[in-house]
Amino acid sequence: xxxxxxxxxxxxxxxxxxxxxxxxxxxxxxxxxxxxxxxxxxxxxxxxxxxxxxxxxxxxxxxxxxxxxxxxxxxxxxxxxxxxxxxxxxxxxxxxxxxxxxxxxxxxxxxxxxxxxxxxxxxxxxxxxxxxxxxxxxxxxxxxxxxxxxxxxxxxxxxxxxxxxxxxxxxxxxxxxxxxxxxxxxxxxxxxxxxxxxxxxxxxxxxxxxxxxxxxxxxxxxxxxxxxxxxxxxxxxxxxxxxx
Amino acid sequence: xxxxxxxxxxxxxxxxxxxxxxxxxxxxxxxxxxxxxxxxxxxxxxxxxxxxxxxxxxxxxxxxxxxxxxxxxxxxxxxxxxxxxxxxxxxxxxxxxxxxxxxxxxxxxxxxxxxxxxxxxxxxxxxxxxxxxxxxxxxxxxxxxxxxxxxxxxxxxxxxxxxxxxxxxxxxxxxxxxxxxxxxxxxxxxxxxxxxxxxxxxxxxxxxxxxxxxxxxxxxxxxxxxxxxxxxxxxxxxxxxxxxxxxxxxxxxxxxxxxxxxxxxxxxxxxxxxxxxxxxxxxxxxxxxxxxxxxxxxxxxxxxxxxxxxxxxxxxxxxxxxxxxxxxxxxxxxxxxxxxxxxxxxxxxxxxxxxxxxxxxxxxxxxxxxxxxxxxxxxx
Numbered sequence: 268x269x270x271x272x273x274x275x276x277x278x279x280x281x282x283x284x285x286x287x288x289x290x291x292x293x294x295x296x297x298x299x300x301x302x303x304x305x306x307x308x309x310x311x312x313x314x315x316x317x318x319x320x321x322x323x324x325x326x327x328x329x330x331x332x333x334x335x336x337x338x339x340x341x342x343x344x345x346x347x348x349x350x351x352x353x354x355x356x357x358x359x360x361x362x363x364x365x366x367x368x369x370x371x372x373x374x375x376x377x378x379x380x381x382x383x384x385x386x387x388x389x390x391x392x393x394x395x396x397x398x399x400x401x402x403x404x405x406x407x408x409x410x411x412x413x414x415x416x417x418x419x420x421x422x423x424x425x426x427x428x429x430x431x432x433x434x435x436x437x438x439x440x441x442x443x444x445x446x447x448x449x450x451x452x453x454x455x456x457x458x459x460x461x462x463x464x465x466x467x468x469x470x471x472x473x474x475x476x477x478x479x480x481x482x483x484x485x486x487x488x489x490x491x492x493x494x495x496x497x498x499x500x501x502x503x504x505x506x507x508x509x510x511x
Numbered sequence: 512x513x514x515x516x517x518x519x520x521x522x523x524x525x526x527x528x529x530x531x532x533x534x535x536x537x538x539x540x541x542x543x544x545x546x547x548x549x550x551x552x553x554x555x556x557x558x559x560x561x562x563x564x565x566x567x568x569x570x571x572x573x574x575x576x577x578x579x580x581x582x583x584x585x586x587x588x589x590x591x592x593x594x595x596x597x598x599x600x601x602x603x604x605x606x607x608x609x610x611x612x613x614x615x616x617x618x619x620x621x622x623x624x625x626x627x628x629x630x631x632x633x634x635x636x637x638x639x640x641x642x643x644x645x646x647x648x649x650x651x652x653x654x655x656x657x658x659x660x661x662x663x664x665x666x667x668x669x670x671x672x673x674x675x676x677x678x679x680x681x682x683x684x685x686x687x688x689x690x691x692x693x694x695x696x697x698x699x700x701x702x703x704x705x706x707x708x709x710x711x712x713x714x715x716x717x718x719x720x721x722x723x724x725x726x727x728x729x730x731x732x733x734x735x736x737x738x739x740x741x742x743x744x745x746x747x748x749x750x751x752x753x754x755x756x757x758x759x760x761x762x763x764x765x766x767x768x769x770x771x772x773x774x775x776x777x778x779x780x781x782x783x784x785x786x787x788x789x790x791x792x793x794x795x796x797x798x799x800x801x802x803x804x805x806x807x808x809x810x811x812x813x814x815x816x817x818x819x820x821x822x823x824x825x826x827x828x829x830x831x832x833x834x835x836x837x838x839x840x841x842x843x844x845x846x847x848x849x850x851x852x853x854x855x856x857x858x859x860x861x862x863x864x865x866x867x868x869x870x871x872x873x874x875x876x877x878x879x880x881x882x883x884x885x886x887x888x889x890x891x
Contacts, residue, residue, distance in 0.1 A: 323884050423801070
């Protein structure tokens with residue numbers, strides 16, 4: 268069973284009187300331990316797909332299952348604790364809370380657990396160590412560089428040891444050097460810690476670090492590489508994953 | 512409590528705004544406690560009065576005097592054990608702006624009928640003996656730093672001229688409703704200075720039993736019904752209550768102003784809370800993405816409102832309690848026993864909780880219901 272199973276998902280928005288179809292029956296599997304890059308032009312539905320996997324948005328029809336749970340059928344009250352347990356999310360704009368230190372930002376997901384203060388401290392220290400910011404615990408976001416902010420954001424995403432890490436344009440706001448640092452870190456998380464990662468990106472360099480790349484265009488999955496992690500139902504697993 | 516650092520960090524985001532909001536709440540509750548205490552003090556004054564004392568005034572009103580000759584006739588009424596009289600003086604002190612209650616009294620009989628006013632024996636004797644002596648409440652002595660033996664000059668307002676008295680005694684009331692912001696001097700001395708002998712503002716009668724109060728009062732009023740100065744006699748409590756009745760509309764006004772102030776501050780606080788929540792739309796969306804549920808976010812926003820309201824309440828209500836206690840405020844002797852009552856603190860706390868609910872509810876519900884994707888898209 269795949270970690271992420273998307274089956275015949277349709278998603279449409281209503282803008283004034285116009286109906287906009289983002290997906291018209293997309294099917295996708297993401298295997299555990301894979302590193303998938305979703306590429307495509309603006310408006311192709313990359314972020315929407317990420318939001319559907321994270322349970323932040325609902326498909327118009329079809330099912331989204333993550334780690335065996337049908338996310339698309341969950342009620343809002345069930346989604347929040349599920350997300351806290353299974354999803355680590357990284358945004359393009361870092362979205363750290365400016366009033367909290369790096370330590371406090373990373374600790375946020377752990378506040379939703381029953382861990383003791385000491386256990387939380389151990390986890391936060393470990394996560395900040397993994398991203399190489401153990402010496403920046405007391406720094407506020409404004410005192411960090413963009414690359415450092417994004418690494419804190421990644422530490423926040425991994426601190427609760429989620430099943431899946433989702434990243435929406437994580438290098439979009441970074442310079443070349445910082446981007447490389449972040450991508451190296453993601454690669455390490457996948458290689459060393461066996462984290463399943465789905466990254467949405469415009470950046471071809473970022474996609475190169477992934478084990479699989481999928482292109483979204485006008486709501487269709489048109490090409491995929493790096494197979495075993497990615498299959499499309501009814502299609503040869505090694506060649507295409509996509510929308511029908 | 513895990514969320515408290517997050518709540519405090521949020522409140523520290525705009526320190527000036529938070530401080531101003533807390534100050535607004537504190538001021539509102541301080542005013543509320545003050546105005547409410549005026550009301551409760553007036554009400555307590557209305558309830559004050561010994562069941563063994565009657566007060567007799569001119570039937571037309573207290574501003575009309577009674578002949579001093581009535582004293583002996585009151586004394587002759589069966590059941591009356593003692594009679595004293597007093598007159599409102601009304602003077603100002605120092606630069607003419609300092610005002611406190613001043614009475615001209617018959618010293619010996621007055622102190623006998625008011626055992627609640629405790630005066631050391633030697634001071635009492637000195638006060639009674641000397642015609643220009645004054646007896647002063649303990650707090651009034653402390654307020655002006657007066658000493659026994661010191662001369663004090665008042666500028667008369669009702670009775671013009673400079674009136675100099677020598678302080679010979681200090682009294683301490685055993686009942687806070689008596690008040691210790693009052694200066695008393697010899698009625699005889701006033702009469703002498705005014706060249707108007709034989710006039711008293713009101714009489715106080717000590718009676719043998721509260722059960723006889725109505726009978727005695729009726730008998731006295733019957734006795735003077737057809738005289739040029741008819742009397743109106745009643746229990747001391749009824750007399751005080753009639754003053755409270757005069758305050759009646761003022762109490763209503765105070766209560767109304769208090770509520771209006773609290774309501775105005777509520778709007779200010781609610782506005783600040785909503786503004787703060789609106790500015791954090793993206794952060795709320797991020798917290799939801801991390802896994803914070805609607806209930807947790809609702810709780811965090813309500814906790815923020817709670818911290819503001821409770822801090823404001825502690826400063827406002829606690830400040831009022833401590834300030835009036837420390838300064839021994841009595842409104843120039845008109846509001847003796849002015850003290851923020853526990854019941855006022857309880858009502859004030861309830862108002863603070865109401866403030867928290869009213870100001871926090873809208874932003875809290877808004878945060879809880881915020882659709883994440885829309886919020887993230889709006890700010891992206």
